[in-house]
Amino acid sequence: MLTFALPLILLVATGLGKNSAVLGGPAFRISLALTVGLVSIGTVGYSLAIARDRDTGVFQRLRVTPAPTWTIMASRWIVQLGAVLVMAIVVLVVAAVFVGITLPPQNYLFTVLVALLGSAVFLSIGQAIVGLIASADTLNAAGRLLYVPLIGLSLFGDSDRLGMTVELVSRWSPGGCLETLLSAAMGATAWSGQSWGALFASFGYTVVFAVIGIRWFRWVAH
Amino acid sequence: MTRALRVTGLRVTYGPVVAVDGIDLDVREGEIYGLLGPNGAGKTSALSAIEGLLRPAAGDIVIGDIDARAHRLQSKAQLGVQLQATSFQSNLRLVELVRLFAGLYGVTLSPAQIRERLEEIGLQHDASKRFRELSGGQQQRFSLLIATIHDPALVLLDEPTAGLDPQARRQLWDRIERFRKEGRSILLTTHSMEEAQAVCDRVAIMDHGKILTVGTPAALIAAHRDDPQVRQAAHGEVTLEDVFIALTGRELRD
Numbered sequence: 001m002l003t004f005a006l007p008l009i010l011l012v013a014t015g016l017g018k019n020s021a022v023l024g025g026p027a028f029r030i031s032l033a034l035t036v037g038l039v040s041i042g043t044v045g046y047s048l049a050i051a052r053d054r055d056t057g058v059f060q061r062l063r064v065t066p067a068p069t070w071t072i073m074a075s076r077w078i079v080q081l082g083a084v085l086v087m088a089i090v091v092l093v094v095a096a097v098f099v100g101i102t103l104p105p106q107n108y109l110f111t112v113l114v115a116l117l118g119s120a121v122f123l124s125i126g127q128a129i130v131g132l133i134a135s136a137d138t139l140n141a142a143g144r145l146l147y148v149p150l151i152g153l154s155l156f157g158d159s160d161r162l163g164m165t166v167e168l169v170s171r172w173s174p175g176g177c178l179e180t181l182l183s184a185a186m187g188a189t190a191w192s193g194q195s196w197g198a199l200f201a202s203f204g205y206t207v208v209f210a211v212i213g214i215r216w217f218r219w220v221a222h
Numbered sequence: 223m224t225r226a227l228r229v230t231g232l233r234v235t236y237g238p239v240v241a242v243d244g245i246d247l248d249v250r251e252g253e254i255y256g257l258l259g260p261n262g263a264g265k266t267s268a269l270s271a272i273e274g275l276l277r278p279a280a281g282d283i284v285i286g287d288i289d290a291r292a293h294r295l296q297s298k299a300q301l302g303v304q305l306q307a308t309s310f311q312s313n314l315r316l317v318e319l320v321r322l323f324a325g326l327y328g329v330t331l332s333p334a335q336i337r338e339r340l341e342e343i344g345l346q347h348d349a350s351k352r353f354r355e356l357s358g359g360q361q362q363r364f365s366l367l368i369a370t371i372h373d374p375a376l377v378l379l380d381e382p383t384a385g386l387d388p389q390a391r392r393q394l395w396d397r398i399e400r401f402r403k404e405g406r407s408i409l410l411t412t413h414s415m416e417e418a419q420a421v422c423d424r425v426a427i428m429d430h431g432k433i434l435t436v437g438t439p440a441a442l443i444a445a446h447r448d449d450p451q452v453r454q455a456a457h458g459e460v461t462l463e464d465v466f467i468a469l470t471g472r473e474l475r476d
């Protein structure tokens with residue numbers, strides 16, 4: 001439930017009071033809501049679910065069936081992608097109907113496509129986390145802390161208040177790249193060299209984290 | 223004699239730990255075979271290798287006439303498995319789980335057939351419950367149903383009666399014997415010597431990754447009746463448990 005509530009709360013809350021202008025425009029509000037949704041479904045939700053099922057023996061039960069092993073993981077990825085799709089549509093609809101932020105028709109398509117690309121990035125991060133952390137207890141305790149680097153960082157991408165290094169790191173972090181791409185997809189900024197950079201960086205993150213997550217993944221929690 | 227399972231020279235290691243140290247097993251068609259041994263003897267590890275959950279360090283596994291190490295998916299299709307610790311997807315209801323696992327084994331069941339299967343294990347009124355909402359005995363019955371959903375020729379049960387009350391235990395014995403009557407073979411592990419004596423045609427006693435002895439419960443008792451350690455362990459009539467204790471020692475295991 002949190003996966004849907006949190007993005008929507010953010011979407012509405014960022015429009016309250018006088019600070020909305022400081023935080024950014026309408027595109028920024030949608031993009032923040034989508035990023036939070038992606039992290040909570042793709043990274044936090046996915047890694048907690050996988051760790052729990054590994055702990056309780058759900059995967060072992062599936063692995064003794066004649067289903068090829070890769071289909072066990074692939075079906076989980078498809079479920080998460082479906083959840084991301086629903087979340088993105090809900091956020092965009094709520095933004096249009098209740099908050100009054102609308103986009104030109106083709107930008108809706110771009111935004112959903114970028115959201116799916118983003119979910120590949122965040123799912124692969126989730127995969128890397130369950131690959132490297134064997135214990136469901138540790139993940140339960142630490143999982144929600146992931147919001148801090150993944151979302152917190154991306155917030156400083158456009159501000160130079162914290163210095164060049166922070167800005168650079170934050171702009172090219174997975175969350176920062178996603179913000180860049182979402183902002184272009186919604187037509188808030190023009191597609192530029194930086195957008196291309198963010199696109200390639202996102203593919204790069206997906207490959208690197210997926211390789212780590214699959215290479216070190218264990219089906220049992222010992 | 224046709225074999226349901228033939229294992230030769232099986233060796234399973236976890237890093238430096240040798241869990242199974244070169245064992246041979248052969249389960250005949252229509253036989254109930256018990257694998258006995260103290261905690262940590264290597265029973266689950268041996269079963270895991272047969273089930274294809276882990277890659278053995280050495281040895282051959284033939285299920286029916288399929289080389290299980292060369293044809294993993296084909297051999298898995300022949301096996302019905304109940305794991306020592308198991309669970310099912312927590313977001314699915316029992317009916318959905320039955321449909322899912324039947325599908326994974328390539329079996330299509332109509333809603334009426336699913337209802338019938340659940341009725342057989344007395345869970346027809348719990349079809350829309352989730353696995354974790356069942357009692358231990360119900361969970362056990364359900365996972366046995368899933369293990370045999372595809373009418374497998376060989377059924378592997380890892381401590382199927384652990385934590386069951388006497389009624390549920392008897393019921394399970396009946397089910398296992400019914401499987402045998404249907405021509406299936408069963409390989410099970412248990413810590414209950416009473417159970418081994420009651421349901422198993424043959425038992426193997428294993429310890430520290432090795433098989434110490436194999437035979438019918440009666441033959442094992444007859445063969446070891448006069449061993450000094452067995453005499454010492456026995457309180458009156460010699461039982462399979464006395465033989466077990468004499469062979470595997472009195473110290474506690476991990």
Ligand SMILES: Nc1ncnc2c1ncn2[C@@H]1O[C@H](COP(=O)(O)OP(=O)(O)OP(=O)(O)O)[C@@H](O)[C@H]1O
Pocket residue numbers: 220222236239240241259260261262263264265266267268306
């Ligand atoms: N995943 C693992 N990693 C490392 N060692 C393991 C692992 N699984 C089992 N072992 C070790 O291998 C040995 C055999 O364990 P196994 O689970 O096969 O015993 P078992 O006979 O099934 O015991 P029990 O009756 O307690 O279920 C033990 O020493 C155990 O500590």
Ligand SMILES: [Mg+2]
Pocket residue numbers: 265266267306380
């Ligand atoms: Mg065991």
